[in-house]
Amino acid sequence: MPEKSQTNLDESTDAVRQDVLSAARGAREAAEQFAAATRETKDALLAAMADALSRRAGEILDANEFDLTAGRESGMSEAMLDRLKLTESRVTEVASGLRTVAGLPDPVGETVRGNVLPNGLELRQVRVPLGVVGIVYEGRPNVTVDAAGLTLKSGNAVLLRGSSSAARSNAALVSILRDVLVESGFSPELVTLLPCTERSSVRHLVTARGLVDLVIPRGGAGLISTVVEQATVPVIETGVGNCHVYVDRAADTDKARQVVINAKTRRVSVCNAAETLLVHREAAETLLPDLARELSGAGVTLHTDERAAEAIGDAAPVTPATREDWDTEYLSMDLAVAVVDSPEAAMDHISRHGTGHTEAIVSEDVSAVRRFTTRVNAAAVVVNASTAFTDGGQFGMGAEIGISTQKLHARGPMALPELTTTKWLVWGDGHTRPR
Amino acid sequence: MPEKSQTNLDESTDAVRQDVLSAARGAREAAEQFAAATRETKDALLAAMADALSRRAGEILDANEFDLTAGRESGMSEAMLDRLKLTESRVTEVASGLRTVAGLPDPVGETVRGNVLPNGLELRQVRVPLGVVGIVYEGRPNVTVDAAGLTLKSGNAVLLRGSSSAARSNAALVSILRDVLVESGFSPELVTLLPCTERSSVRHLVTARGLVDLVIPRGGAGLISTVVEQATVPVIETGVGNCHVYVDRAADTDKARQVVINAKTRRVSVCNAAETLLVHREAAETLLPDLARELSGAGVTLHTDERAAEAIGDAAPVTPATREDWDTEYLSMDLAVAVVDSPEAAMDHISRHGTGHTEAIVSEDVSAVRRFTTRVNAAAVVVNASTAFTDGGQFGMGAEIGISTQKLHARGPMALPELTTTKWLVWGDGHTRPR
Structure with missing residues (x-):
């Protein structure tokens, strides 16, 4: 041929x-x-x-x-x-x-x-x-x-x-x-x-x-x-991962904090690291100031939309997110942060900007979790856990030759x-x- | 992109x-x-x-x-x-x-x-x-x-x-x-x-x-x-099938006859129809004259190598195979016929000319069958049965959108x-x- x-x-x-x-x-x-x-x-x-x-x-x-x-x-x-x-x-x-x-x-x-x-x-x-x-x-x-x-x-x-x-x-x-x-x-x-x-x-x-x-x-x-x-x-x-963590209104604050810190800072150069944090507007004020302080203290630069910046207030320095930030796989100590109105708004964001690698939700609400796991289309959809688990070794495969982000033959x-x-x-x- | x-x-x-x-x-x-x-x-x-x-x-x-x-x-x-x-x-x-x-x-x-x-x-x-x-x-x-x-x-x-x-x-x-x-x-x-x-x-x-x-x-x-x-x-x-039937020295003559006739003549326009018959030299004289007569009687034109022509003798008309015949998916009442010296020679022929669709062996010899099923690389490898069985309906899948002849995602x-x-x-x- x-x-x-x-x-x-x-x-x-x-x-x-x-x-x-x-x-x-x-x-x-x-x-x-x-x-x-x-x-x-x-x-x-x-x-x-x-x-x-x-x-x-x-x-x-x-x-x-x-x-x-x-x-x-x-x-x-x-x-x-x-x-x-x-x-x-x-x-x-x-x-x-x-x-x-x-x-x-x-x-x-x-x-x-x-x-x-x-x-x-x-x-x-x-x-x-x-x-x-x-x-x-x-x-x-x-x-x-x-x-x-x-x-x-x-x-x-x-x-x-x-x-x-x-x-x-x-x-x-x-x-x-x-x-x-x-x-x-x-x-x-x-x-x-x-x-x-x-x-x-x-x-x-x-x-x-x-x-x-x-x-x-x-x-x-x-x-x-x-x-x-x-x-x-x-x-x-393989491997391009613009991974999101969505923290729902019904998230447990401690779990959310742990998951976000781990997903962003455990290792920044890997494809399963989180690049964007989406927070439900009703969780923004309780979660964001402390979390932003901790992330910032760990050396993370926060690229925020207006509502996220408002919720963070003086707790940590932020930089306004540009349109490119939502599509960027930083692979560095940077995190885009946006406030969303509902799980559906988070899913719409992920559908527009995700690369089909790993998407996480933190929530105690069974219905929100069910909607998220059903609708979000990615190699791995994670509930109340760090995106860092998408890995052959972690999945118990004993080895890994790469993480497929396509749909045919192998995914994940x-x-x-x-x-x-x-x-x-x-x-x-x-x-x-x-x- | x-x-x-x-x-x-x-x-x-x-x-x-x-x-x-x-x-x-x-x-x-x-x-x-x-x-x-x-x-x-x-x-x-x-x-x-x-x-x-x-x-x-x-x-x-x-x-x-x-x-x-x-x-x-x-x-x-x-x-x-x-x-x-x-x-x-x-x-x-x-x-x-x-x-x-x-x-x-x-x-x-x-x-x-x-x-x-x-x-x-x-x-x-x-x-x-x-x-x-x-x-x-x-x-x-x-x-x-x-x-x-x-x-x-x-x-x-x-x-x-x-x-x-x-x-x-x-x-x-x-x-x-x-x-x-x-x-x-x-x-x-x-x-x-x-x-x-x-x-x-x-x-x-x-x-x-x-x-x-x-x-x-x-x-x-x-x-x-x-x-x-x-x-x-x-x-x-999907679907290009230059399928072979190899009749081994240790083939049961009746099974060989049934399988070859069915694989060639059941329907000629489908991808799982046989296009080439390979016969072990020790089976050629017992099998080929009667089989050629029957195929020819059913309207099949036989494209033979020299040894096959010799074994068939006057039993049926034949036409000498050209080099192209071995690579042709006829999809018609034509069959290429060659005599080979061993199962390995048949496998070499299949490896050179097959399209990875369906390859069959007719033999009662466990060792020959084991070698054939192990080495032949195709979507389906068939033992003592017609190539016509490679089909979603026949395989019990209830339906079929095509037969994949590639290796990724789906095969067969x-x-x-x-x-x-x-x-x-x-x-x-x-x-x-x-x-």
Whole structure:
């Protein structure tokens, strides 16, 4: 099938394209063999990878030092450098993450449903690997190993497209993983690092129809929309979270306070952090002054509408919210605050500005909660709890490859079963279908 | 998010675009309200639609007569005219299809999984409607009503893009459905027929990101690839089936004969019909002469490789297979036939030429069957039964909106649950997440 994005190919991008397609072909072939690997074999493989990472930590740290030096020289911020940095203990964590994944149940082979049809045909829908999964990501080199672990455990091959700032670190990690693949009798093409210096490699990856079964972009809104716009292979969008907490008239003030503080300040750079607080007008005067003081004391800048500013009064400094604030995923110590007239007004606001990630209500009113959970359309709708719980680990999945904010295939935290597809097995005894 | 396909808009297509986007916006708004409709309400709606279709059959047949006349004048084939033709009894069938769907369980609200987390949070993943579903289809006007019934039952709004040859019939049907929506107190925008005379309306539908949640193309390979290539909204590919039957060395000859005859000749125009027969070399001489005679007698043209031709000998006329035959979904009384050396050779052939729809093995050898069911990667893998069973009705789903040949979200026959997504409901009591 022709590809959408083949204009303006120059020679360099054509070479990149050949690299990507050849990696994808290798991955497809390797994945076909690997699909039937038993859980025993896969778990042993992940354990051997964990051992090798610990044993060869020196190589990894040397490569990482090279990336860090390049980052410092190019003026990378301290926060970025910290995300890039690997230490002995971070390598140990990454290795232990692989052992955790090895300990999780194998999704492959699970019977999702099954029955015997009236004519005696036996029908079973079973999980099988997707095939070749592409991951496009930024920053942290630990994603390289985490993503490889999850895709291998679920029987897939993986094409990794990391950021150029972590090029050496990622190369060192992948080289170790591939050595273990070969030592364990598997094709090294099950794990491939794609060229990261050319932007076009993303395009070639996401247009490799027939070779790549799924691409998951992990990163900021810019990365995700680049992937979605160019892709002709299936994509699962992850992670943009403009999450709201709505505090109802019937909220318990203590619970509201706890939930809002936790949802905003626990970690601000994550997609499940709250970005907007909506307060029922009848709760505004009792709740907002103290809560604003506490938030402000914790370093949060409050971007308020007029009614919220009025309720807060002198309790804390505020800055007037602009129209953009309601649509902004701050990922920082900022919070937009508005006063609303009813649960329905809060839901209307969320419907206009939400990104379908996580939306919370704090209320003791059963009817308000029922209306909110029924009508609000998001991957997770949370009642009287922090938005921070939307997470594969917290949900008991044991791991997470991202949080899907789309509706098809997977919605919310994605772990091992979400990296599989199914096939129907139909067993008969010479059965034919009447005309 | 910008759209991919906005080049070369001329004025007429711009008007079409406005029509499509305005229908999509109306559908989205209507879908938001409709998502919470109870099963009772939805079943009553479908029953009222069925009644109205029967009551107003005259209008439908008049409109259909207009399409038929236009078709005859433009030189449409008898087969095409027959697919387009509605009769009193076909209208009754369509209405009774709606009643069947009304009788099926409502997928919305079903708890897919749920548990209580160690910290006491209650977690439930429940099915909710997708929102707005687009269907692009050809030929038969009954698809208009079938698709509307399934999408409404699963709580969605539907945008229908039928073929221009059925324009009047589809308009009559949709007008009746919309009248019933209004009489039942629902928005008529839950069911909208898009302009069908302009090709560009498909493009505008499949690029309406943020308004349309899913597009399902139903039709031939050309229609499907047009949709997939242009789409920026999620698409589920359906129906291209280059299905194989592999008859193993250890096959029971009678079962093999029954299965092959049924898979090829039951109905040739459907996607689950067999297009290629692969026979183990040790079964070729016993099986092929009689089977070829029977197939040929039923009107099937055999496209054979050299070894198959040799095994068939004088038993039936054959024509040498070209390279294209192995990749052709005939949808006609044609069958490609090859002799292979082993189950593995059959699987290699299927891996190269299959479309991931339905692949069958006929064998009494447990090991060969196990290898085949494990390695063959398709929506359905069938043992000792006809490929014709891959069908929502046959699988006991009560209905079918298409057969997905892709791996994400749904694979194989799609019915009501496949027209939903899920959301996580998280209930706490002031729960916060530790740092």
